[in-house]
Amino acid sequence: MKEKNLDRRVARTRRALQNAFIQLILEHGYDNVTIEEITERADLGRTTFYLHFNDKEDLLMQAIDSICDDFIQKHKTVISRIDNHQKHNQDKLQLNLDRDIIYHIFSHARDNANLYKVMLSGEGGAQASRRFASIIQDETIKRLNNLQNHQIKVPAEVFGVSFAGNLMTLITWWLENKQPYPIETMVKYFQQMFLFGALNTLNISHDKLQVDSSI
Amino acid sequence: MKEKNLDRRVARTRRALQNAFIQLILEHGYDNVTIEEITERADLGRTTFYLHFNDKEDLLMQAIDSICDDFIQKHKTVISRIDNHQKHNQDKLQLNLDRDIIYHIFSHARDNANLYKVMLSGEGGAQASRRFASIIQDETIKRLNNLQNHQIKVPAEVFGVSFAGNLMTLITWWLENKQPYPIETMVKYFQQMFLFGALNTLNISHDKLQVDSSI
DNA sequence: CATATAATAAACGAAATGTTCATTTTTATA
DNA sequence: TATAAAAATGAACATTTCGTTTATTATATG
Numbered sequence: 205m206k207e208k209n210l211d212r213r214v215a216r217t218r219r220a221l222q223n224a225f226i227q228l229i230l231e232h233g234y235d236n237v238t239i240e241e242i243t244e245r246a247d248l249g250r251t252t253f254y255l256h257f258n259d260k261e262d263l264l265m266q267a268i269d270s271i272c273d274d275f276i277q278k279h280k281t282v283i284s285r286i287d288n289h290q291k292h293n294q295d296k297l298q299l300n301l302d303r304d305i306i307y308h309i310f311s312h313a314r315d316n317a318n319l320y321k322v323m324l325s326g327e328g329g330a331q332a333s334r335r336f337a338s339i340i341q342d343e344t345i346k347r348l349n350n351l352q353n354h355q356i357k358v359p360a361e362v363f364g365v366s367f368a369g370n371l372m373t374l375i376t377w378w379l380e381n382k383q384p385y386p387i388e389t390m391v392k393y394f395q396q397m398f399l400f401g402a403l404n405t406l407n408i409s410h411d412k413l414q415v416d417s418s419i
Numbered sequence: 420m421k422e423k424n425l426d427r428r429v430a431r432t433r434r435a436l437q438n439a440f441i442q443l444i445l446e447h448g449y450d451n452v453t454i455e456e457i458t459e460r461a462d463l464g465r466t467t468f469y470l471h472f473n474d475k476e477d478l479l480m481q482a483i484d485s486i487c488d489d490f491i492q493k494h495k496t497v498i499s500r501i502d503n504h505q506k507h508n509q510d511k512l513q514l515n516l517d518r519d520i521i522y523h524i525f526s527h528a529r530d531n532a533n534l535y536k537v538m539l540s541g542e543g544g545a546q547a548s549r550r551f552a553s554i555i556q557d558e559t560i561k562r563l564n565n566l567q568n569h570q571i572k573v574p575a576e577v578f579g580v581s582f583a584g585n586l587m588t589l590i591t592w593w594l595e596n597k598q599p600y601p602i603e604t605m606v607k608y609f610q611q612m613f614l615f616g617a618l619n620t621l622n623i624s625h626d627k628l629q630v631d632s633s634i
Numbered sequence: 635c636a637t638a639t640a641a642t643a644a645a646c647g648a649a650a651t652g653t654t655c656a657t658t659t660t661t662a663t664a
Numbered sequence: 665t666a667t668a669a670a671a672a673t674g675a676a677c678a679t680t681t682c683g684t685t686t687a688t689t690a691t692a693t694g
Contacts, residue, residue: 211660211661211662211670211671212660212661212662213659213660213661213670213671213672214670214671217671217672233544233545233546234450234544235449235450235476235544238649238650238651239650239651239652240649240650240651248672248673249672249673249674250673250674251652251653251654251672251673251674251675252671252672252673254651254652254653255671255672258652259651259652261450325545326541326544326545326548327544327545329448329449329450329541329542330448330540330541330542331448333541357611358608358611358612359608362589362592362608362612363612365588365589365592366585366588366589366608366609366612366613368588369584369585369587369588369589369591369592370581370584370585370588370613372584372588373580373581373583373584373585373587373588374577374580374581374584376584377577377580377584393573393574393577393581394581396572396573397573397577397578397581397613398581398585398612398613400615426639426640426691426692426693427691427692427693428639428640428641428690428691428692429639429640432640432641453680453681453682454681454682454683455681455682463641463642464641464642464643465642465643465682466641466642466643466644466683466684466685467640467641467642469682469683469684470640470641473683474682474683
């Protein structure tokens with residue numbers, strides 16, 4: 205996993221190409237961006253592009269892969285912190301509908317706003333958003349299956365799809381509208397709309413659900 | 420609105436180009452489809468394409484515009500039928516969360532499955548899905564504002580975005596997985612997840628909400 | 635049938651792609 | 665700091681796709 209053997213030039217070049225491309229996608233749309241525009245914006249020769257990537261799609265997918273990996277890594281930290289905390293609160297629900305998890309996802313989106321905009325809005329092709337969506341879906345389904353109470357009124361997959369879709373739509377809207385509310389508020393809104401609905405799809409009494417702060 | 424003055428050849432050509440393009444998008448992805456492939460599949464000369472459309476985007480957007488117009492027209496019929504019916508049931512909630520409305524949206528998607536797949540999955544660029552999303556959003560916000568009870572815990576726009584996103588995600592998943600459940604079931608799932616959550620964002624007692632069938 | 639309109643094939647320049655190669659610049663490290 | 669390895673560069677190239685023009689053929693409509 206240590207890829208620190210990278211030549212400075214390589215790291216700098218790839219970073220420059222990625223940033224240039226994300227910028228240009230947001231300005232002109234994915235289809236309208238040419239390789240020459242990217243290298244020009246990145247202040248590099250056009251042939252240099254092909255030393256690192258096969259085509260536009262390759263460049264974007266690598267960018268998305270790395271942001272997804274970064275997300276997963278940080279996500280694990282948050283999860284384990286919560287799980288650990290909840291050992292002492294067995295009556296609390298272990299599900300990634302938790303306030304802290306939603307909060308973390310919004311934070312990560314805020315910290316990488318441009319890439320998230322491209323990734324989630326579908327601006328970079330359908331495949332781009334699918335990657336992130338499936339991460340959220342799978343994680344949701346996984347934790348859903350870990351619940352003691354399996355009396356779910358909706359198939360886990362449908363639940364995961366719906367959860368991820370709702371969340372991603374909200375994040376997309378939030379980023380594209382220049383983050384009109386603080387993250388705390390968005391988390392509250394999401395909980396009020398989806399979570400209190402989700403509550404009904406599970407046979408879980410309201411007081412077992414951890415809604416506000418968990419840490 | 421009467422465009423029946425169309426030469427048979429024109430109608431046939433445009434239909435053929437549209438169908439060919441939708442097919443090819445689902446096979447190879449939007450970006451990878453060339454104009455020549457489209458005309459070849461449609462069994463037409465390449466120059467003929469340019470007699471009708473400026474480029475790929477133009478073709479797709481016209482297809483999406485017409486399916487959206489068709490949706491709106493049929494949607495109005497459903498709405499007015501429900502509204503009329505509800506004159507005699509003043510205690511029922513007038514909101515397009517209604518079972519019949521959701522049902523109609525799923526039906527329309529099923530009847531135009533390929534185009535919906537392209538439109539909703541983001542396979543045809545971001546703009547494609549935005550068009551339909553905003554129709555659902557705006558309609559939701561409009562009917563939300565008509566409610567007597569304005570005590571909403573969430574901004575109407577956030578509500579509309581969330582509603583539309585959740586619905587579109589479910590439809591996309593449903594179509595891409597070859598409609599694994601009948602529409603009735605999908606409507607039920609959607610209601611159980613989103614609607615009972617939405618219920619909490621409104622200050623509306625449960626018995627005022629029309630959940631099952633309204634007609 | 636006559637006329638108008640649509641579709642066609644061939645040909646063209648322009649733009650973008652992806653690759654090769656010899657040369658220059660930068661980096662790592664001994 | 666000197667040197668070898670690696671990376672970036674610019675020029676040139678064949679290809680592909682695009683969008684348009686033009687002269688000709690096919691077809692719908694009245």
